[in-house]
Amino acid sequence: MSATSRFLPRADLDRFFTALAADGRRVIGPTVVDGSIVHDELSSFAELPNGWTADTAPGSYRLRATGLDRAFDYNVGVTSWKRFTHPPIIPLTRGRREGGHVVVEPVEAESPRLAFVGVRACELAALRIQDRAMRAGPLGDADHIARGDAALVVAVECATAAGTCFCTSMGTGPEVEDGADIVLSELDDGFVVRIGTDAGADVVDRLDLRPAAPVESERAATQVAAVRAAIGDPVPTDGLPTRLRAALDHPRWAEVAERCLACANCTLVCPTCFCTSVAVASDLDGVEGTTERTWDSCFSLGFGRVAGDANFRPKVRDRYRQWLTHKFSTWWDQFGSSGCVGCGRCIAWCPVGIDVREELKAIAPPGAPSGPIPWPLSPAEGRAPAALAAVAPASHVTATVQGVHFETADTASLQLSTDDPALLAALPGQFVMVELPGFAIPPISVSRILPDGLNLTIRSVGPSTAVLTGLTNGAQVSLRGPLGRGWPIEAAVGRDVVIVAGGIGLAPLRPLIDAIVADRPRFGAVRLYLGARTPRDRLFVAEMNALAGRTDLEVSEIVDRAGPEWLGKVGIVTQLFDHAPWDGTRATAFMCGPERMMTATASTLEHRGVTADNTWLTLERNMACGVGTCGHCQLGPFFVCRDGPVFSLAELGSAFGREGL
Amino acid sequence: MTAPLPVEHEHQSSRAAAHQRPRIGVVKFASCDGCQLTLLDLEDELLAIAEKVDVVEFAEATSRRSGGPFDVLFVEGSISAPEQVEEITRLRAVTKVLVTIGACATAGGIQAIRNWFDHEEIRHAVYPEPRYVESLAMSRPVADFVAVDAELRGCPISPAQLREFLIALVTGRRPQLPDEAVCLECKRRGVVCVAVARGIPCLGPVTKTGCGAICPAYGRGCYGCFGPRESANTASLAAWLSDGRNASDVSRLFTGFTAWSEPFRKIIDAHGGPPRSVPAPTETPDA
Numbered sequence: 001m002s003a004t005s006r007f008l009p010r011a012d013l014d015r016f017f018t019a020l021a022a023d024g025r026r027v028i029g030p031t032v033v034d035g036s037i038v039h040d041e042l043s044s045f046a047e048l049p050n051g052w053t054a055d056t057a058p059g060s061y062r063l064r065a066t067g068l069d070r071a072f073d074y075n076v077g078v079t080s081w082k083r084f085t086h087p088p089i090i091p092l093t094r095g096r097r098e099g100g101h102v103v104v105e106p107v108e109a110e111s112p113r114l115a116f117v118g119v120r121a122c123e124l125a126a127l128r129i130q131d132r133a134m135r136a137g138p139l140g141d142a143d144h145i146a147r148g149d150a151a152l153v154v155a156v157e158c159a160t161a162a163g164t165c166f167c168t169s170m171g172t173g174p175e176v177e178d179g180a181d182i183v184l185s186e187l188d189d190g191f192v193v194r195i196g197t198d199a200g201a202d203v204v205d206r207l208d209l210r211p212a213a214p215v216e217s218e219r220a221a222t223q224v225a226a227v228r229a230a231i232g233d234p235v236p237t238d239g240l241p242t243r244l245r246a247a248l249d250h251p252r253w254a255e256v257a258e259r260c261l262a263c264a265n266c267t268l269v270c271p272t273c274f275c276t277s278v279a280v281a282s283d284l285d286g287v288e289g290t291t292e293r294t295w296d297s298c299f300s301l302g303f304g305r306v307a308g309d310a311n312f313r314p315k316v317r318d319r320y321r322q323w324l325t326h327k328f329s330t331w332w333d334q335f336g337s338s339g340c341v342g343c344g345r346c347i348a349w350c351p352v353g354i355d356v357r358e359e360l361k362a363i364a365p366p367g368a369p370s371g372p373i374p375w376p377l378s379p380a381e382g383r384a385p386a387a388l389a390a391v392a393p394a395s396h397v398t399a400t401v402q403g404v405h406f407e408t409a410d411t412a413s414l415q416l417s418t419d420d421p422a423l424l425a426a427l428p429g430q431f432v433m434v435e436l437p438g439f440a441i442p443p444i445s446v447s448r449i450l451p452d453g454l455n456l457t458i459r460s461v462g463p464s465t466a467v468l469t470g471l472t473n474g475a476q477v478s479l480r481g482p483l484g485r486g487w488p489i490e491a492a493v494g495r496d497v498v499i500v501a502g503g504i505g506l507a508p509l510r511p512l513i514d515a516i517v518a519d520r521p522r523f524g525a526v527r528l529y530l531g532a533r534t535p536r537d538r539l540f541v542a543e544m545n546a547l548a549g550r551t552d553l554e555v556s557e558i559v560d561r562a563g564p565e566w567l568g569k570v571g572i573v574t575q576l577f578d579h580a581p582w583d584g585t586r587a588t589a590f591m592c593g594p595e596r597m598m599t600a601t602a603s604t605l606e607h608r609g610v611t612a613d614n615t616w617l618t619l620e621r622n623m624a625c626g627v628g629t630c631g632h633c634q635l636g637p638f639f640v641c642r643d644g645p646v647f648s649l650a651e652l653g654s655a656f657g658r659e660g661l
Numbered sequence: 662m663t664a665p666l667p668v669e670h671e672h673q674s675s676r677a678a679a680h681q682r683p684r685i686g687v688v689k690f691a692s693c694d695g696c697q698l699t700l701l702d703l704e705d706e707l708l709a710i711a712e713k714v715d716v717v718e719f720a721e722a723t724s725r726r727s728g729g730p731f732d733v734l735f736v737e738g739s740i741s742a743p744e745q746v747e748e749i750t751r752l753r754a755v756t757k758v759l760v761t762i763g764a765c766a767t768a769g770g771i772q773a774i775r776n777w778f779d780h781e782e783i784r785h786a787v788y789p790e791p792r793y794v795e796s797l798a799m800s801r802p803v804a805d806f807v808a809v810d811a812e813l814r815g816c817p818i819s820p821a822q823l824r825e826f827l828i829a830l831v832t833g834r835r836p837q838l839p840d841e842a843v844c845l846e847c848k849r850r851g852v853v854c855v856a857v858a859r860g861i862p863c864l865g866p867v868t869k870t871g872c873g874a875i876c877p878a879y880g881r882g883c884y885g886c887f888g889p890r891e892s893a894n895t896a897s898l899a900a901w902l903s904d905g906r907n908a909s910d911v912s913r914l915f916t917g918f919t920a921w922s923e924p925f926r927k928i929i930d931a932h933g934g935p936p937r938s939v940p941a942p943t944e945t946p947d948a
Contacts, residue, residue: 036853088849261894263866268848286832300841301891352901463834
């Protein structure tokens with residue numbers, strides 16, 4: 001690498017294009033299409049937006065001729081570079097299901113050799129930020145990583161400031177500090193060229209350029225300094241993540257929801273928003289099935305939907321709050337930086353001109369936070385981005401049904417055999433994604449870990465779970481996993497154990513019970529409290545009866561509604577222990593069930609003296625990728641699939657049970 | 662007893678198999694038949710689909726007739742005449758899954774613009790001899806009269822959504838029919854927003870996706886033929902569009918194929934009803 005800047009005369013711009021192409025790259029750069037500057041594949045630099053700029057304002061973007069022979073006098077293009085690193089639609093898997101046999105194969109990640117020309121400082125930061133998000137979790141997003149790694153980045157320092165720019169506030173620009181392979185500063189007669197990496201040097205060295213004169217470098221510096229001055233500091237960010245998280249109940253959320261169309265444009269033009277959904281397709285025979293990853297948005301109602309048609313963010317207010325707090329606050333907890341780079345696209349491309357700078361000022365004004373901090377993490381002590389796991393979860397491993405046992409009329413346990421070492425190393429509380437080609441892919445908790453396989457207990461609530469519960473011996477499914485963080489059994493060693501289950505919630509608790517029973521002497525008193533809607537909805541009845549017969553365990557059951565055949569207790573599960581004669585301060589509690597049951601249980605346990613850091617629960621969310629890259633399962637600062645699904649109440653803080661998060 | 666059609670005699674075995682296949686019907690009320698034709702436009706898959714289902718009623722495609730029962734009945738058209746009310750009620754009683762298709766069946770159609778006008782005045786404007794025509798004062802969606810299990814939107818419906826619905830039907834999974842805004846489709850396709858970049862009024866943000874963003878891709882604003890999406894914030898969009906436009910111009914933007922849908926209707930009502938600049942009946946010089 002060379003520290004010296006070079007100078008590329010304007011007349012030689014074509015030679016630069018040729019050098020990029022000679023490096024075996026397709027060149028993606030700005031060009032004018034349909035009255036806008038978009039990023040597209042270029043066949044020469046004659047297609048650059050020479051003599052054009054764009055005036056932007058809330059809800060407005062207009063191209064304007066400058067009359068100048070300059071190619072980069074605009075700020076950011078309509079489309080962000082994520083179109084190329086995180087494409088709108090990519091194939092994920094191809095599967096076949098014939099005669100019960102199932103094979104699902106991931107589609108290989110693509111990594112076209114592209115050169116991105118015209119990347120601004122804010123966009124460079126965005127590429128870095130999105131990349132960090134897509135590398136986090138146990139697997140990361142292979143396609144995103146491959147595409148990003150293959151691209152050569154030619155950055156351009158801004159020479160103008162648009163009305164929607166605020167990179168200065170977000171600390172991302174306008175100066176290009178590092179991260180680009182090549183950096184250009186456009187002057188009237190040519191370009192000051194800086195080299196950032198060896199790959200950049202390879203290209204620039206072919207051009208045989210003279211060093212830039214001091215006056216040229218100085219002119220470039222003056223130009224970008226003027227841009228910084230023009231933008232000012234529109235969004236004071238000091239303490240912003242904390243100010244925002246303390247403003248979750250601000251009335252302004254409802255006001256902005258009156259204007260917000262929830263149309264998702266802000267998220268789709270955002271260069272860091274990465275949320276996606278999985279679309280499933282199949283042929284008419286139901287034999288061939290494919291899945292695709294498509295851009296999605298937290299502004300769409302379907303994004304917050306979970307099994308059984310419940311929805312965590314029904315109101316536009318909740319969706320706007322999710323987006324803004326994620327971008328400016330919880331992104332810090334997840335990835336150690338802001339999720340906003342100040343490019344201003346969300347302002348310009350909002351069809352009704354909602355200005356995120358104004359909303360931030362109104363909702364989280366500079367100064368002291370306005371309310372209590374809802375969860376304990378803060379940017380300073382935020383979790384480090386999760387490292388790639390040493391042993392990766394199994395990806396699309398075929399497992400065979402060895403036994404089917406109907407626990408209730410609508411709930412079946414599938415005994416699956418596999419020799420996959422990752423699956424066999426599943427921990428109590430972890431889950432797997434279960435795929436049958438052509439069907440939506442549900443996350444299912446492991447309900448028993450066997451030496452040669454896993455049990456999954458599945459309640460039929462929709463077509464996917466209906467077909468899974470209808471499988472017979474010899475049929476196959478494709479599994480990804482084990483995923484997520486399991487129950488922290490070690491935390492309960494030497495302590496009393498309280499386990500509270502509601503309905504199907506007993507399934508993820510069963511491997512925990514198995515583990516405790518197998519290692520019984522290491523724990524104090526062990527108490528199981530089981531609730532079900534009716535006697536017929538009780539799970540694992542024979543097993544629970546057997547446990548109840550033991551002298552070293554206490555098992556109590558209750559049902560919401562009983563028939564004449566039920567001689568046991570009737571009511572809600574908390575009635576089993578709200579006056580029980582045990583000391584909660586010595587207990588570690590584990591619970592799973594419907595969210596309302598867990599809220600009630602949490603409060604009863606607190607009254608009984610069980611502390612928040614000793615109360616563990618597993619959350620249900622809409623998990624689509626299972627590894628923290630699709631964004632569906634976010635809850636405040638957490639990805640439930642990756643950081644959970646098991647959490648302590650202390651970790652969740654008031655995010656637990658809060659409406660609309 | 663009516664003799665079975667000869668063609669069915671010749672195919673006893675396929676008839677037996679047909680009992681296992683879902684019985685499908687396609688019927689229409691006040692509409693142009695365009696949505697039914699979308700079924701026939703599924704040329705590549707049509708034969709394969711026909712093997713999976715038993716089409717017992719589809720006037721556009723077959724001379725077979727059936728009064729029911731139907732496992733799935735696709736209903737095109739709005740309810741616009743008194744006998745249609747009776748007929749849809751009868752059909753509902755013999756149908757397991759009733760699916761409305763198209764803007765007429767799901768929202769009342771373009772003909773629902775008459776709902777804002779005097780019925781007699783409209784009848785005289787359209788028909789030279791209105792006494793021969795029985796019609797209701799309003800053109801209304803099927804769901805105003807009977808329970809609807811699923812709907813396919815659009816004018817006409819999207820072949821892709823119809824294909825998805827049919828495949829899901831025969832393979833037993835849930836059809837994926839997103840209720841998101843057209844904007845997502847524009848952005849995925851890389852279509853530059855016509856509203857923001859060119860100031861063209863566009864209903865995309867409040868309209869349900871499914872068309873593939875055809876109009877914006879050709880530089881036009883969306884005119885909402887798929888009707889309102891979930892959480893359609895038409896009030897905010899109308900307020901934004903009111904800048905530089907009079908009430909009648911704002912109302913006109915919403916007065917289209919799905920004007921009678923509630924989120925669009927309330928904007929039209931708030932802006933003085935549909936624009937009144939309906940062309941006057943052509944003057945024919947007296948002989």
